[in-house]
Amino acid sequence: MSARATYEVLSHTERLRNKVFAIFTDDVVMPGGDTAKRDYMVxxxxxxVVAVDDDGRVALVRQYRPAVRQVLWELPAGLVDVEGEPLVDAAARELAEEVDLTAATWDLLTEVHPSPGCSNEKIRLFLARDIAPVPDGDRHARTHEEAEMELHWIDLDAAVGMALSGEITNAACLVGVLGAAHARDRGWKTLRPAASAT
Known part of the structure; x- marks a missing residue:
């Protein structure tokens, strides 16, 4: 068995930066000694959040995504962009802001690198249960694309069918729906503590 290549980075150049991501170009030593440029997003x-209610339905939204110029089926989700905020608290904030829901029970469902060929993005997917509405006076005022988002309660098995038929193409939504169905079918015993997300 041969030793794994080290992929030494010879240079690291920032091309663009905004509040969500930065684009870099690295010169990387490849197996065999050649050098190649690799562009990626940090x-x-x-x-x-995979929010599942007492009737076995999952909360999904429809959101417009400019990169694909389509309205996609998605989970309530958002950025880890509040300094020092625990990840499960970020998930609870997004659930409240995007679909006016709270949850009494939180577990870590899984963690996903949705596009590791070009980005280091990591999405932590939480299972939320014991769902309740946010009181009317405490609801978040949604703007831009989020202003048009509507909550759809979909039977979890029907959502699995949507994922496998190609109706759901958002990676986090697809993984979350399939993961929740898998966990449900095993009595929720495969879940990890919400605080274990990294």
Whole structure:
């Protein structure tokens, strides 16, 4: 068995930076000694929420995404962009802001690198149960694309069918729906503590 290449980085150049991500170009030594340029995104990270109610339905939203110029089925989700905020608290904040829901029970469902060929983005997916509405006076005022988002309660098995048929293409949503169905079918015993997310 051969030793794994080290992929030494010879140079690291920032091309662009905004509040969500930065774009870099690295010169990287490849196996065999050649050098290649590799462009990629360094992302602040994200959380997503698979909220499942007492009737076995999952909370999904429809959101317009400019990069693909489509309205996609998605989970309530958002950026890890509040300094020092625990990841599960970020998930709870997004659930409240995007779909006016709270949850009494939180577990870590899984963690996903949705596009590691070009980004280091990591999405932590939490399972939220024991769902309740946010009181009317405490609801978040949504703007831009989020202003048009609507909450849809979809039977979890029907959502699995949507994922496998290609109706759901958002990676976090697809993984979250399939993961929640897997965990449910095992009595929720595969879940990890919410605080274990990194």
């Amino acid at each position: 992302h602040v990270g994200a959380v997503g």
